[in-house]
Amino acid sequence: MGVERAVAELGVLIYPGAQMAAVHGLTDLFGVANRIAAEHQTAQLPLLRVSHWQGEGDQVPERVYDSHPGPDGGLVAVMIPPSIGGFSESQAPQGLIRWIRQQHAQGATLGGVCVGSILMAESGLLDGRSATTHWTSAKTFAERYPTIKLLADTPIVDDGDLITTAGLMAWSELGLRMVDRLLGPSIASGTARFLVVEHSDSASQCGSNFAPILSHGDASILKVQHWLQSTGATDVSLTAMAERAGLEERTFLRRFRAATGLKPTEYCQHLRVGKAREMLEFTNGTIDHIAWTVGYQDPSAFRATFKKITGLAPSDYRARFGVTPPVSVAR
Incomplete structure (x- = not known):
């Protein structure tokens, strides 16, 4: 009889123009992490439940995919993928912005890749905080969001409950950060090795970067x-x-x-x-x-x-x- 594992749900947001390679890449990455974690046969490691959330305009995003359907326990994290096409900050879907704020208020960690950091900036949650974004957006980002401390030369800014990354392909490092937090550095390193993607050795050798527990409900x-x-x-x-x-x-x-x-x-x-x-x-x-x-x-x-x-x-x-x-x- 198998051990019953806790479930940690990770939401991936699909907005108009979102890079679907990142959406499916994150889904596959978390699936690989689940498989490696299952080999340890311990109830201490949670099962990563991956869901896709889609909405446009004023629509509140709805779950359109669920890797492990079950009771709704709230999202541990929301991943906001990049966009390859053009993106206008002034056209940021307000329904998505409200939903992003709501998920953060309920304890979800937010992770934005490239344009994803712009959606986080539009939500106001990055005001007074540090962030990074794609180099092509840096000048506009700095002008539009003067209260955000832009670290344009930094590939990833992990600020605990808000994580931003600069590169279009940085979704893999963002995903590995979340695996590191939820399943530990050895599972994250194993996932990176399997997928043959780079991952910082600092977490596996010096313990995970600080990952505050936010989904406790208090x-x-x-x-x-x-x-x-x-x-x-x-x-x-x-x-x-x-x-x-x-x-x-x-x-x-x-x-x-x-x-x-x-x-x-x-x-x-x-x-x-x-x-x-x-x-x-x-x-x-x-x-x-x-x-x-x-x-x-x-x-x-x-x-x-x-x-x-x-x-x-x-x-x-x-x-x-x-x-x-x-x-x-x-x-």
């Missing part, structure tokens, strides 16, 4: 999590978090840990280190500057926390996984 705690993601948790206190949740501190502590599996202090540490990992991989800022940027006044405290979570000193992490040369220091 609206008060989710509100705080979205706030921490948007601020980077750089200057927060237990009192401020409890007030944001509208809860007494002891109640907040209990519910936060029950929902996320972490104490608030641990959660903030993981969030900051996750942002630091990305900066070490894709930027050439000094380690002290990165420490300050992610909220550490004391660089030595940052180094100790970073090593505790990843197993590597920040300098060693950059040497192994960085894609840009380090800053040269004048003698």
Whole structure:
């Protein structure tokens, strides 16, 4: 008798002009991950249920494909594929925009590829956050969305609940990020090997990038999590978090840990280190500057926390996984 596995539903959004190769590619990628996970024969790994959602204009997207039909437990994530054809931000379907906002408010992680990041920007969810997009859209993107910190030279910006990627074919890395989060780095690496696509070694060697649990159903705690993601948790206190949740501190502590599996202090540490990992991989800022940027006044405290979570000193992490040369220091 087989073990009963939990189900995690991943929605792929189909909008007018969406690249269907990415829609079906993501579907196949998650199918391969399911097959590799099933070989482990453990109930601890969830079954990835893949659904396609389609809508135009003011229509609310409807499920048009379901890999494993069953009870509706809500979407863990929404993937927004790229578009090969022309796309006008002013013509973004309002029904899709409202649906995207609704899914995020209910705890879904959003992942946008290329034009997908524009739909996320149109939703307003990226305001005040960091994002990337395809190089051909960078100038227009920066002008239209001045409150978004555009990192045009960064291939992927994983900001916890919002992930944006820059390349048309980056849907594979986005899919692997979600496999990493839900099934673990070894399953993600195995999926990448099977499909012969590139995948960062940092997750398999240093643990997954921080993947906050958002689909727990506690609206008060989710509100705080979205706030921490948007601020980077750089200057927060237990009192401020409890007030944001509208809860007494002891109640907040209990519910936060029950929902996320972490104490608030641990959660903030993981969030900051996750942002630091990305900066070490894709930027050439000094380690002290990165420490300050992610909220550490004391660089030595940052180094100790970073090593505790990843197993590597920040300098060693950059040497192994960085894609840009380090800053040269004048003698």
